[in-house]
Amino acid sequence: MAILGAGVMGETLLAGLLRAGWSADDVVVTDRRPERCQELVARYGVGVAGNADAVEGAETVVVVVKPQDLDDLLDEIGPRLADGVLLVSLCAGVTTARIESRVGPGVAVVRVMPNTPAQVSQGMAAISAGAHASADDLARVHTMLAATGRVVTVPERYQDAVTAISGSGPAYLFYVVESMIEAGVQLGLPRDTSTELVVQTMLGSATLLSQTGGHPTELREMVTSPGGTTAAAVRTLEQHGVRAAFMAAIEAARDRSQLLSGE
Ligand SMILES: NC(=O)C1=CN([C@@H]2O[C@H](COP(=O)(O)OP(=O)(O)OC[C@H]3O[C@@H](n4cnc5c(N)ncnc54)[C@H](OP(=O)(O)O)[C@@H]3O)[C@@H](O)[C@H]2O)C=CC1
Numbered sequence: 001m002a003i004l005g006a007g008v009m010g011e012t013l014l015a016g017l018l019r020a021g022w023s024a025d026d027v028v029v030t031d032r033r034p035e036r037c038q039e040l041v042a043r044y045g046v047g048v049a050g051n052a053d054a055v056e057g058a059e060t061v062v063v064v065v066k067p068q069d070l071d072d073l074l075d076e077i078g079p080r081l082a083d084g085v086l087l088v089s090l091c092a093g094v095t096t097a098r099i100e101s102r103v104g105p106g107v108a109v110v111r112v113m114p115n116t117p118a119q120v121s122q123g124m125a126a127i128s129a130g131a132h133a134s135a136d137d138l139a140r141v142h143t144m145l146a147a148t149g150r151v152v153t154v155p156e157r158y159q160d161a162v163t164a165i166s167g168s169g170p171a172y173l174f175y176v177v178e179s180m181i182e183a184g185v186q187l188g189l190p191r192d193t194s195t196e197l198v199v200q201t202m203l204g205s206a207t208l209l210s211q212t213g214g215h216p217t218e219l220r221e222m223v224t225s226p227g228g229t230t231a232a233a234v235r236t237l238e239q240h241g242v243r244a245a246f247m248a249a250i251e252a253a254r255d256r257s258q259l260l261s262g263e
């Protein structure tokens, strides 16, 4: 496997594969900065190469560069991709059709939207097959991403919405965490105490949701005593339009993903 672009998400995928038992000998990574490549050699013992050499003989090529850098990369590697190669794109917004237009018809393309909790094997990835990808190709990508967390297969038309929800989603939750920590400090709590309270509350709430399968409204109602503190807080959130702000923010992310497709 060749992983082209070893930034945040490229390294996340690499580390997940190695944790899942892939051999470092079976993976080669590339990056624009040689010092970044050396960092990954030291950390994981993988091979590094230039893009052209890395795709030579690779069965699976994973592109993990910024969407704006993808066209240049495909121009470089496109002519070198042999028929039968599986090309996996983790790039937000970029459609399989756009990628297919830059590589040969014998190259199968699968689009993936991962997220950063993959760093702790708690990722959420959605995968979609391009025009020439078979069920077997999709299954290979499913297995690959399962090394980093959960995987769902979705029709490609959902990918912009997926990007806005689970791709960018960790950032919204960290934003909530930051806001709550600051509020705790504002109320006079020491910063480390506020941080511990908020992080464990986030983790506990996520675990409760996941383990009980309870509806979030029901779980929120369990916390909300009539005339109590939670009701006062939730009313204030509604008055400040927080629910509407989430809706608008997620629509903005979806729109941005559509724009990044460059089509
Ligand atoms: N971060 C996230 O949470 C998520 C990211 N993604 C997607 O993953 C992709 C990568 O994102 P992320 O890892 O955050 O970005 P990074 O900028 O951290 O990583 C991209 C890396 O690719 C390198 N690069 C750029 N062009 C080339 C090239 N031609 N050949 C080799 N390496 C190259 C960059 O080098 P340089 O630093 O010099 O630019 C950089 O190190 C994006 O398309 C993004 O949409 C998807 C889901 C979640």
Ligand SMILES: O=C(O)[C@@H]1CCC=N1
Pocket (backbone or CB within 6 Å): 092, 163, 167, 168
């Ligand atoms: O912000 C971005 O564009 C990327 C895609 C999803 C998460 N990070």
